[in-house]
Amino acid sequence: MESVPQDGKTIGEIVLRGSSIMKGYLKDEVATSKAFKKGWFFTGDVGVIHPDGYLEIKDRSKDVIISGGENISSVELESVLYKHPRVLEAAVVAMPHPRWGESPCAFISLRENETSQKGDVKEADIISYCRKNLPHFMIPKKVKFLSQLPKTSTGKIQKFQLRAMAKTFQVTEKKSTQINKEIPQYHVEGHEQILAMSRL
Known part of the structure; x- marks a missing residue:
């Protein structure tokens, strides 16, 4: 996966894999397929990596607001x-x-x-x-x-x-195309598991 910069600003989703990670949700294949992609567990938490390597959790991914990029x-x-x-x-x-x-x-x-x-x-x-x-x-x-x-x-x-x-509230503005971003990712490898950051 492509790395998210360690700038303390770029938000990414925290993903994990390793021997200590669960294999899936009990009797819930749909939730399991959503949470696991190519062996990575997507936690739903988002954060930033600081220049010293410190991981700061910021929010839940579903609560992040993407406004103009x-x-x-x-x-x-x-x-x-x-x-x-x-x-x-x-x-x-x-x-x-x-x-x-x-x-x-x-x-x-x-x-x-x-x-x-x-x-x-x-x-x-x-x-x-x-x-x-x-x-x-x-x-x-x-x-x-x-x-x-x-x-x-x-x-x-x-x-x-x-x-x-x-969703029922409106802001009166001229229409334009919403900006989309690619999703690079950040890796930190430990003794037993790997953590990555998937940029939103």
Whole structure:
């Protein structure tokens, strides 16, 4: 496989193979065929390799937003949103964009306190906050406020519900062709297993 550069910036999917890797999912050939390709197990986690060889996990591959050829980690964007003093919960998913293919959409529930009033934090406030703390391509094109985000019984945010909502949102832009990238990969060989990074 072709290597992803060790620049700490290029995001790739982490793939593994070796004697300690499972052979497949029990009685689920479909899931097994999706996860294994040419002997490699595709973990679904994505990350970057730093110049010193350190692997930093960034996100789940299904949650990465590809906007105009830029790979945006929803986790990184969410971590910035959580630093806003009024944000209680935050989740970022992809929404359609006519020029860039996808763009970030943030769902937020607000923290209430003794001085807060309904409607005192607006979409423009959150976007302005993001402009001060994020690269321009990571800034959400839409911010949707909810009283609470949908969760499982264990408290995990159900992003599939938010993705369904975000698909109905629109950004008015001129149409253009979405940029596609090839998928080179990165290898690190250890004693018993091999790890690779497949660029998104």
